[in-house]
Every structure is written in structure tokens, then in C-alpha cells.
Amino acid sequence: MGEIIVGFSNWIWGAPILILLLGGGSYFFIHSGFIPFRKLGYAMRVLNGKYDSDLAPGQITSKQALYSAIASTVGLGNISGVAIALNMGGPGAIFWMWVAAFVGMATKFYTCSLAIMYRGEDSAGVIQGGPMYVIDRGMGKKWKFLSYIFCIAGVIGLLAIFQANQLTAVLQAVLIQPETMEETMRNRWIIGFVMMGLTAIVILGGIQRIAAVASKMVPFMVVVYFSTVLIIVFQYYEAVPEMIQLIFVDAFTGTAVMGGAVGAMIIIGARRAAFSNEAGIGTAPMVHGQSKNLEPIREGLIAMLGPFIDTIIVCTLTALAILLTGVWGTSENDGVKLTLDAFEKGIPYIGKYLLLISVLVFALSTMFTYSYYGHKCMGYLFGADKANYYNYFYLGTIVVGAVVSLDVVVSLVDGMYAVMAFPNMIAALYLSSKVKAATKDYFARMKQAET
Structure with a gap:
């Protein structure tokens, strides 16, 4: 079963x-007039709650929506996912994570x-x-099958099995350090049940x-x-320019992956970026859709801050810590254990x-x-009325995630993320002209209000 899951994930990605x-x-990036660059500062300013209204429909504020979205993205994807990217694709994979992040900002703005x-x-x-x-509501009932595809994949892909797996691994490595396989498995079950209780x-x-x-x-x-991470970076600050150069050079040579296969490295970078910031997958729209906001464009601007914080800032810091300490080229560990090696050194x-x-x-938090x-x-x-049953299923799978292998966990989540992306991106592309028109109208009204 594990081989089937891994094979499906590799095929769909x-x-x-x-x-x-x-x-x-990239289409959203250009179609929006490069809005991630032009309106990043404006997005940060509107986050202060100036336009919040308790009378607007929704359940949470825009800031709470962003924090909730970041809580799901700034997580082990930034710690373990970056380590996996470096392990599989070398330093150049980080460059393609950056590229995916900037186009991801435009994607989140639209979605x-x-x-x-x-x-x-x-x-x-x-x-x-x-x-x-x-x-x-935007595409019509004839497209409803896409909604079902998205939700079926979401029920499986949005389980916390990856987080449970990697948290269990680091707790064992740092605090418990079991000596036998029997102890390791017993501890995994115990940690799994504790995590389940805290989450509940x-x-x-x-x-x-x-x-x-x-x-x-x-x-x-x-x-x-x-x-x-800044403490680590400061200790190796003289090597920072060299590491940045290595990321850029390796991005176009691919010397660290599959005998120089740049295409494979791009896939690795995009795959890990999608897992990290979830741009295009469709998760953030579910929580931003609950925001007490009557202005769609304002919510989109706030939402696009997520990939910037997640990938451009946090993932880059993780990558620098691993690269500067040199463990990426000498350690046999992967995932969170590779990052652990960097922090220990x-x-x-x-x-x-x-x-x-x-x-x-x-x-x-994730x-x-x-x-x-x-x-x-x-x-x-x-x-x-049936939705609450999912919570109990979700809690039970946390224990499962704590005891299964990393390869199977990563592949299952990656595969379902890819399935979710198709309906979400098709809808966003189909309705992109609506966002473009609403953007022009919004900024025209804001400009008129200021004069």
C-alpha cells in the first residue's frame, strides 16, 4: 500500500x-499587474484592523484569518519540508521555492x-x-463535480499525519533517545495519544x-x-553571500540532483513550496472566507502576506541554517532530523x-x-450536522501519523494536495477577470476616498 501511495504522489506531481x-x-502575477510587489506595503497597513467591522458577515477578523492561515502553513513544512527539499534537490531547490512563493502570493490574492x-x-x-x-456560486452547478473532488481530497489530505510524524521524531531524538526499536514504537504510540488529547x-x-x-x-x-536561526546565521555571517550564490547557481545547473536534472529540481522546489505555503491548494480561502470583511480585494491583499512570511522569510532562514552549518552535505538524516543536526552544530x-x-x-498550531x-x-x-464526526476521525489519525513511515506520510499528503489544486486553480483562472475588475474598482474607490 505504501508503494502505491508513493507512486501516485510522484506521478501526479x-x-x-x-x-x-x-x-x-505566473498568469495571476502578470494579470494582476505584479500586485505582490506593488501592494505589499499596502497589505501590511490594512492588516492593522482599521477597516474591521463587527457588522460584516463572517465569524473572525481578517487578522485572525491570516494568523489561522499562517498557523497551518508556518509549521513543519518550514522546518522539515525545507530539509527534505535540500536533501532531494540540493540548494537550487530553495530558489524555486522562492519563485513559487512570489507567484503563490498572486495566487492567494486571487483565490x-x-x-x-x-x-x-x-x-x-x-x-x-x-x-x-x-x-x-461563481461557475455554476455544472461544475459542481469539481467541488466534490476538492472536498474528498481535502478530507484525506488535510489530516495532521505529517505534523504528528515529525513532532514524534524530534521528541524522540531530543528528549527520549530510545535504545531499541521496541522502545521507539512504544514511545510513538504514547506521544501520538498525548498529541491527540492536546489537539482535541x-x-x-x-x-x-x-x-x-x-x-x-x-x-x-x-x-x-x-x-x-539568526543566532546561527550570525555565527556564519561571512559565508552567507557564498550560500546565497550557491542557491542561485545550483538552481540552473542542478548539480545536486539526479545528475543535473534542473526540471526535477524545479518540481521538488515547487512541491515543497506548495506543501509549505499551500498557495493554489485551496486551504487559505476556506479560512479567509470566514473573515468579517465586505471587501473581497482587501481580504485578498491580506491573504497574500501568508506566502511571503511563510516561504520568503521562514523557509529561507531554515535553508540558511542548514547550508551554513554544512550538515546538508554530510548528514544521512532527512526531514526534521537534518534541521536538528544544523541547530545542534x-x-x-x-x-x-x-x-x-x-x-x-x-x-x-498546524x-x-x-x-x-x-x-x-x-x-x-x-x-x-455531520461535520463534527470528522473531528473524531481527524484526532484518531494523529496517532496513526505518529507511527507510520515518513515517506508514506509525505506522499499521501502531497498526492491529495495535488488533487485539491486542480479544482481550486481551475476556478480561480475561470473567474480571474472578476478579480481584475474588482481590483480596479476597489483602488479607484480608495483613491477617491483619500481625496
Whole structure:
């Protein structure tokens, strides 16, 4: 079964999905007039809550929506995913992660603007947003099959099995250090059940509790991780220009992967970027669609900050820590254990504990938010009254994720992400002209209001 899952993931992450995510994102980037560059500062300014209104439909503020989205993206994809990218594709894969991030910012601008523009109601009459409702209300009932494809893949792909797997691995490596395989497996089961209990406390309280917890955890986890990596970077600051040059040179030579296969490295970079910032996958529109915002374009601008924070800042810091310490070329470890090697070498004695704190907060915050995404997919498929059953299924799979192999976990999630991307990107491309027109109208009104 594991081989089938890995084979399917490798097959679907070929040229079609690469063209869809990078090609579609590039189209949004150009079609929007390079809005990630032109309006990045404006997006940061509107995040201060100046335009928030409790009278607007929705359940959370735009800032809470962004923090919830970041809680699901700034996680182990930034710590373990970057290490996997370096292990599989070499330094050049990081460059293609950057490229994917900038086009991903444009993608999130379009998809999250549409999430507000085409909000719908679930079977209980509650306002909801997300790709499934965009397809329903924006494209029409004849496209409804795409909504079902997205939600079925979401129910599986948005499980927290990767986070459970990697958090278990780092807890064992740092704190427990078992000596036998029997001890390792026993500890995995114990850790899995503890994680399940902690997650249950939060997710059973619904999106309001998830958003409230995420709003407190996200700033803390970014500051802790940011500060720790900067300590490592500062120690090797003289080598930073050399590492940056290595990333750019290797991006176009591919010497570190498959005998110089640049195309394979681009796929690796795009695949890990998609797993890290989820641009084009369709998760962020589900939470931004719950924002108390009457302006679709304003929500889209706020949403595009996610890939910038996630990939351009956090993933780059992780990559520098691994490259500067030199462990990427000497260690046989992969995933979070490779990053652990870098932290141990960069900050002896305490580095691994600082990473443990970051991994713990990152993983738990992602577990909390992912449950909401899967919950929404379940509600769309079977009705709002059945959605809560998903939470119990979700909690049970956390234990499973703690004990299965990393290859199977990564491949299952990657495969379902690719399936989710097709309906989401098709809808965004189909309705892109609506976003373009709304953008022109929004900034014209804002300019008139200022005069």
C-alpha cells in the first residue's frame, strides 16, 4: 500500500500540476499587474484592523484569518519540508521555492478575494467560504463535480499525519533517545495519544477557539524561531553571500540532483513550496472566507502576506541554517532530523531544545487549523450536522501519523494536495477577470476616498 501511495504522489506531481501551480500563478502575477510587489506595503497597513467591522458577515477578523492561515502553513513544512527539499534537490531547490512563493502570493490574492466574493451558506445556513463555494456560486452547478473532488481530497489530505510524524521524531531524538526499536514504537504510540488529547482540547471548540489560539501562538512561534536561526546565521555571517550564490547557481545547473536534472529540481522546489505555503491548494480561502470583511480585494491583499512570511522569510532562514552549518552535505538524516543536526552544530547544547520548542508550537498550531479545513470539506459533502464526526476521525489519525513511515506520510499528503489544486486553480483562472475588475474598482474607490 505504501508503494502505491508513493507512486501516485510522484506521478501526479509531474508536468501537469507544475504547469497549473507555477503557470497559473505566473498568469495571476502578470494579470494582476505584479500586485505582490506593488501592494505589499499596502497589505501590511490594512492588516492593522482599521477597516474591521463587527457588522460584516463572517465569524473572525481578517487578522485572525491570516494568523489561522499562517498557523497551518508556518509549521513543519518550514522546518522539515525545507530539509527534505535540500536533501532531494540540493540548494537550487530553495530558489524555486522562492519563485513559487512570489507567484503563490498572486495566487492567494486571487483565490482569497474570490472566497469573499462568492461566499455561500452551508446546510445549517451559516455563511461559508472556500473553493467549493466559489465553484458553486461563481461557475455554476455544472461544475459542481469539481467541488466534490476538492472536498474528498481535502478530507484525506488535510489530516495532521505529517505534523504528528515529525513532532514524534524530534521528541524522540531530543528528549527520549530510545535504545531499541521496541522502545521507539512504544514511545510513538504514547506521544501520538498525548498529541491527540492536546489537539482535541482546541479543535472541539470550533473556529472561534482555533482562531483565538492561533492568534496567540503565531507571533510567539515566529519570533522564537526567527531569533534562534539568526543566532546561527550570525555565527556564519561571512559565508552567507557564498550560500546565497550557491542557491542561485545550483538552481540552473542542478548539480545536486539526479545528475543535473534542473526540471526535477524545479518540481521538488515547487512541491515543497506548495506543501509549505499551500498557495493554489485551496486551504487559505476556506479560512479567509470566514473573515468579517465586505471587501473581497482587501481580504485578498491580506491573504497574500501568508506566502511571503511563510516561504520568503521562514523557509529561507531554515535553508540558511542548514547550508551554513554544512550538515546538508554530510548528514544521512532527512526531514526534521537534518534541521536538528544544523541547530545542534550551530548552537551547541541548547540548539536542539530551542528547535524542539519551535517544532512543538509549529506542529500543534498546524494540527489545530488543519482540522477546521477538513471539517469544512466534510460539512460540504455530508451536511453541517455531520461535520463534527470528522473531528473524531481527524484526532484518531494523529496517532496513526505518529507511527507510520515518513515517506508514506509525505506522499499521501502531497498526492491529495495535488488533487485539491486542480479544482481550486481551475476556478480561480475561470473567474480571474472578476478579480481584475474588482481590483480596479476597489483602488479607484480608495483613491477617491483619500481625496
